[in-house]
Amino acid sequence: MKIEIMNANIFKALGHPTRMEIIKLLNEKPLCVCEIFDQIESTQPNISQHLKLLKDADVLDSKRDGNKIIYLIKHDEVRKIILLSQIILQKEIIQLTKGK
């Protein structure tokens, strides 16, 4: 597979509001699906689908704990990427308030 496709896949996975919410939750600590479900306004299958997509993109990892599946951020670089995107947003907001 072309490197650009692989590279873009990670960002494609991050590029959805619900998935961004999930990642921000998991940025705090690993959670099972039911805990994520509790905190996000969506259906269980929908969340499951988003989780699968994030896992396929190597953004998340998962492990079984008895009945439950725990999801977690797979690479620490993901945390850094999220942080950087927030810095970009902050910069943009500052520019906006300067009326630029």
Add this chain to the structure above:
Amino acid sequence: MKIEIMNANIFKALGHPTRMEIIKLLNEKPLCVCEIFDQIESTQPNISQHLKLLKDADVLDSKRDGNKIIYLIKHDEVRKIILLSQIILQKEIIQLTKGK
């Protein structure tokens, strides 16, 4: 607008192979549309549309130089984000070669 949507928008913009190619080119140096066009396998309107999308997402900026429009990466954080995603890919490839 919800913060997650704004956050996800940046990644949505990055999440396409052609746009990733464009960004990698511009990571070297600013280029006009025609120079980008020379190096990417696509039509001029298509590239123009991708550039617009990247600019709207605050990933790129542009400035006019006579007849030409020069595009450039707007925030240095974007470069860091790309670098981090490449580190993730490298890690994954190493895991694959370990047969894990």
Add this chain to the structure above:
DNA sequence: CTACAATATAAGAAAATGCTTATATGCTTA
């Protein structure tokens, strides 16, 4: 002012995503 070069926009068809409802799978405990 005209012609040309560089880039952007528009419109519509095709493809990909995302969501919903229904159902399946896999543990665990009785």
Add this chain to the structure above:
DNA sequence: TAAGCATATAAGCATTTTCTTATATTGTAG
């Protein structure tokens, strides 16, 4: 092994993206 949680998968529709072709805009040079 049966029942009940927790999670995943499937199927189909609705929406969004993406690409293509055609055309418009804007600047420059003659």
